[in-house]
Amino acid sequence: MKAALFYGSNQPLRLEEVDKPTPKKNEVLVKVAACGLCHTDLHYLDHGVSTFKKPPVILGHEVSGIVEAAGEEVKNLKPGDKVIVPPVFTCGQCEMCRTGRENVCNQMLMLGNHMDGAYAEYVVAPAKDTIPFIEGIPLEEGCIIADAVSTPFHALVNRADLKPGNSVAVFGCGGLGINAVQIAKALGAYVIGVDIKEKKLEQARQFGADEAFISDADLPKKIRKLTGGGVHIAIEAIGNPVTMQTAFSTIRTGGTLIVMGYSDKDITVNAGRIMFREMKIVGTLGCPPYLYPSLLKLVSMGKIKVKELVTHKFPLDNINDGFSLLRQGEESLIRAIVTC
Ligand SMILES: [Zn+2]
Numbered sequence: 001m002k003a004a005l006f007y008g009s010n011q012p013l014r015l016e017e018v019d020k021p022t023p024k025k026n027e028v029l030v031k032v033a034a035c036g037l038c039h040t041d042l043h044y045l046d047h048g049v050s051t052f053k054k055p056p057v058i059l060g061h062e063v064s065g066i067v068e069a070a071g072e073e074v075k076n077l078k079p080g081d082k083v084i085v086p087p088v089f090t091c092g093q094c095e096m097c098r099t100g101r102e103n104v105c106n107q108m109l110m111l112g113n114h115m116d117g118a119y120a121e122y123v124v125a126p127a128k129d130t131i132p133f134i135e136g137i138p139l140e141e142g143c144i145i146a147d148a149v150s151t152p153f154h155a156l157v158n159r160a161d162l163k164p165g166n167s168v169a170v171f172g173c174g175g176l177g178i179n180a181v182q183i184a185k186a187l188g189a190y191v192i193g194v195d196i197k198e199k200k201l202e203q204a205r206q207f208g209a210d211e212a213f214i215s216d217a218d219l220p221k222k223i224r225k226l227t228g229g230g231v232h233i234a235i236e237a238i239g240n241p242v243t244m245q246t247a248f249s250t251i252r253t254g255g256t257l258i259v260m261g262y263s264d265k266d267i268t269v270n271a272g273r274i275m276f277r278e279m280k281i282v283g284t285l286g287c288p289p290y291l292y293p294s295l296l297k298l299v300s301m302g303k304i305k306v307k308e309l310v311t312h313k314f315p316l317d318n319i320n321d322g323f324s325l326l327r328q329g330e331e332s333l334i335r336a337i338v339t340c
């Protein structure tokens with residue numbers, strides 16, 4: 001089969017012929033329809049972050065496709081089923097897995113990192129982690145549900161405990177943030193998008209933001225005034241410590257700051273404010289598998305859009321052009337995928 005192989009940082013992926021994988025007894029072989037191009041991959045490609053599997057490794061972790069073969073013990077899927085393969089596989093045994101929190105499994109393995117991923121014609125995945133499609137979801141664009149859409153869904157539904165009529169400010173309206181905007185809207189929130197680029201604010205409005213503001217010194221004051229004291233939920237989707245602090249300053253008494261972006265730096269917030277106003281600062285990572293059916297239903301109903309989010313498609317042969325576009329920070333780009 002054809003695959004795009006990662007050999008190391010600061011070199012393009014190489015398109016090569018490799019052996020088609022064989023599913024083990026609990027796995028499915030999936031003919032890849034599409035795979036999302038994710039900024040996580042740029043950490044390996046550009047920033048010297050190493051993959052757990054020693055290169056050459058096939059990257060790619062936001063997958064949709066069709067089951068081609070199933071191992072002998074697989075009961076939940078059969079050849080011909082359209083599926084989403086999520087970015088992480090879980091052990092099913094640890095405390096987190098056994099309390100419904102597989103997304104923070106202590107032994108989780110990531111596709112296109114611990115093992116070969118899906119910038120290829122085929123990928124194998126454990127059947128227990130693979131999620132069947134439902135009617136009304138486009139097969140190719142559906143791949144982005146696996147990460148970019150499911151992550152903010154879990155963040156808002158489970159971690160922020162969003163209630164209808166809550167006000168939500170989304171900091172950073174890129175690939176993850178734009179989904180936080182449309183999901184919060186679909187769940188009945190009043191939504192404020194915040195970004196440093198006008199184009200991103202325009203996209204936030206397009207996907208349902210009631211208000212959209214450039215991040216400047218007046219922003220916290222503006223948001224507090226607009227929402228009668230601050231938002232119920234602020235969600236940081238960039239991974240910038242300063243933005244996290246700004247976001248914290250926009251929440252009301254009893255409100256929640258959701259940390260969805262990754263940073264290896266510290267943040268500084270006033271402890272008295274947390275205590276006296278019963279503030280919550282909550283982390284979020286990925287999405288537990290049990291939540292996918294509800295999410296897929298909302299997508300199939302048109303409440304959450306995926307087709308419109310995919311602004312760029314590349315054939316697997318041109319995958320490096322796709323990553324160039326991601327690097328440039330092309331403004332019209334919301335989500336790019338490769339089709340295999
Ligand atoms: Zn990703």
Ligand SMILES: [Zn+2]
Pocket residue numbers: 090091092093094095096097102105106107108
């Ligand atoms: Zn586990």
